[in-house]
Amino acid sequence: MAGRRRTLVRLWAVTVVAAVSVCVPAFALADDPIEEFVDPPHELASVLPTPLSDAFYTPPAGFENRPPATVLRARSVPTWFTSPVRTIEMLVRSTGSKGDPVPVVATLIVPKAAWTGSGPRPLVSYDIPISSLGHWCSPSYTLERGFSADQLSIQLLLDRNYAVIVPDHQGPREAYAAGLMGGHAVLDAARAAVRLGVSDLKPEAPVVISGYSGGAIATGWAAQLAPSYAPELHLAGALVGGTPADYDLLVKIMNGREVGSGIFLAATLGLAREYPELLTLLNDNGWRLAHLFRDLCSGQLAAAGAVPVRVEQLTDVPDPTELPMVRKIVADNKLGGIAPRIPIMVYHGRDEFWIPYQGARNLYDSWCAGGARVRLAPYPGEHFIVGALAIPAVANWVADLLDGTLVPGGCTVATP
Numbered sequence: 001m002a003g004r005r006r007t008l009v010r011l012w013a014v015t016v017v018a019a020v021s022v023c024v025p026a027f028a029l030a031d032d033p034i035e036e037f038v039d040p041p042h043e044l045a046s047v048l049p050t051p052l053s054d055a056f057y058t059p060p061a062g063f064e065n066r067p068p069a070t071v072l073r074a075r076s077v078p079t080w081f082t083s084p085v086r087t088i089e090m091l092v093r094s095t096g097s098k099g100d101p102v103p104v105v106a107t108l109i110v111p112k113a114a115w116t117g118s119g120p121r122p123l124v125s126y127d128i129p130i131s132s133l134g135h136w137c138s139p140s141y142t143l144e145r146g147f148s149a150d151q152l153s154i155q156l157l158l159d160r161n162y163a164v165i166v167p168d169h170q171g172p173r174e175a176y177a178a179g180l181m182g183g184h185a186v187l188d189a190a191r192a193a194v195r196l197g198v199s200d201l202k203p204e205a206p207v208v209i210s211g212y213s214g215g216a217i218a219t220g221w222a223a224q225l226a227p228s229y230a231p232e233l234h235l236a237g238a239l240v241g242g243t244p245a246d247y248d249l250l251v252k253i254m255n256g257r258e259v260g261s262g263i264f265l266a267a268t269l270g271l272a273r274e275y276p277e278l279l280t281l282l283n284d285n286g287w288r289l290a291h292l293f294r295d296l297c298s299g300q301l302a303a304a305g306a307v308p309v310r311v312e313q314l315t316d317v318p319d320p321t322e323l324p325m326v327r328k329i330v331a332d333n334k335l336g337g338i339a340p341r342i343p344i345m346v347y348h349g350r351d352e353f354w355i356p357y358q359g360a361r362n363l364y365d366s367w368c369a370g371g372a373r374v375r376l377a378p379y380p381g382e383h384f385i386v387g388a389l390a391i392p393a394v395a396n397w398v399a400d401l402l403d404g405t406l407v408p409g410g411c412t413v414a415t416p
Contacts, residue, residue, distance in 0.1 A: 039284075040291035044276045047269065047290040049135045049174045057105065057172075059091060064101040066093045068184070069191035069230070072103060080146035083158050084112040088196070089140055094188040095229075096171060097180040097274040097333075105140045106167040106189035110198050111158055120202035122236070123163045124398055125190050126154055127182075127211030127219045130170050133266055134295035138168040156395040163201050165193045169218035176214065176270030177244070179333040183221025186211075187230040194233075206236040208398045212387050213355075216243035220363070223340035237343040237401035241390055242352070242383050245335040246359040251321055253356060255310050260354050262304030268311060269293055275329050286314030336363050339370025343407035345397060347377040349386035368411035375407045377414040 040046040051057070059072050066072070073091040081087075087109050094104040115121035128139045128150045135141060142148040143166060150166075157164050167189035169182040186209055194203045211219030223238040244250055244267075254260035269290050272278035282290065289309070293301070312320065320326060331337075344367065348360035357378060364376040379386045400406035 040287055042287050047294050049133060050295050052135045059103040063093050068093055068095055069188040071192050077144045081155050081158055085158060086110050086112060090192055092188050092192045095184040097178050102172050104168060104171055104185045106165055107140050107143050108165050108193045110163045111161050113161055115161055115200040120205040121163050121200040122402055123165060123193055123205050123207045124157050125165050125186055125209040127169055127186055127215035128166060129213035129215040131176055131214035132297040133174050133176060133293055134297055137297035139166045140168050153391050153394060160395055165189050173273040175274045177267035178271055178274040179217050179221040181274055182218025183225040186218050186222035187226060190233060191230055204234055206234050206402055208236050208401050210239040210394055212241040216240040220335045223342055223344055224338035227341050235342045239345050239397055241347040242355055242387055243360055244355050245363040247330050247334060249356060249359050261308040262301040266293055266301045277325060281315045281317050281320050283316045336366030339367050339372040343373045345375045345377060345407055347379060349381045349383055350378045351382045354383055373407050374411045375414055
């Protein structure tokens, strides 16, 4: 059995390494990527992302004593947008899943044209679906180099003269699927942006938060946490689409399935980076795969699913998802337990087969039961189709949230 598992691991490694060059820079690869991960140390450091060689990302000594949303560093970075903008990268003090101080990177993009609308210039937090484990997959890295797939969506917001903040919401450990980390990062990035002193962007600016897929996890948690964590923000509303809200449902759908298993295991590792007690459940093959995955982007993680592996194969613990420790971590990161106080539009594909529509419906029901104002908008199509259809719509939805017309009072289910 051990020999069969080792063969499986090596086969998966070959599949992943063959795809890595698509998105991961060559400098990130070891000379022998298969041998590199055979026997990593059984410790958290061996499964964390490789640090980027840029001192900007290292927080100054004593940053832990600064309040959340403090700007620790800021610098101008290159811009690749078609309209004249100023782009500022910030290192911001935020809060991890367990309340620990952490540095978070965020990219602020402000049009150079003066804001001519009423009140201060609106700010949109565009929470990109990072859904990856390496630092070179993060928005700050890809936007600065001009190869982010989300540039068109951001450009449409800039065309309306909104300021846009793009947080690396997975935090310094690239904790994919860790809701509390993501929510804190989104809120602290927005708070830092409106306090930075940029022309036409004021602390009283109306803020809309928007995210799809992995970005919707961070957006939904930001909406839930805002009243207690960032009550001074003037949130006008939130857009959450294709939301992986119900992790129990995703275990049944994605665990061991082609394509989906790579993404699912990456999300499991993302949570383990914030909750290292989960790593104690790994067997040798679990540690090897966690080490291999530590720097991969979403495309390579999807490719890894070509050789599907179940999470149960990476541990010697029977029924690991039923352990009380696991159940608590999953519950602590499940959306729906806190009713947001801002209007929210939840949009989702009716024909989803990776992130079922039922999860969005359950989220809608939970938030509505708590008294939230929610519009549920089901759309025909699966995850990627609905995400593509939403690209031109998001800017319009943001405008409707700002003028208070997108989400009626109470809870409603829209007809597309």
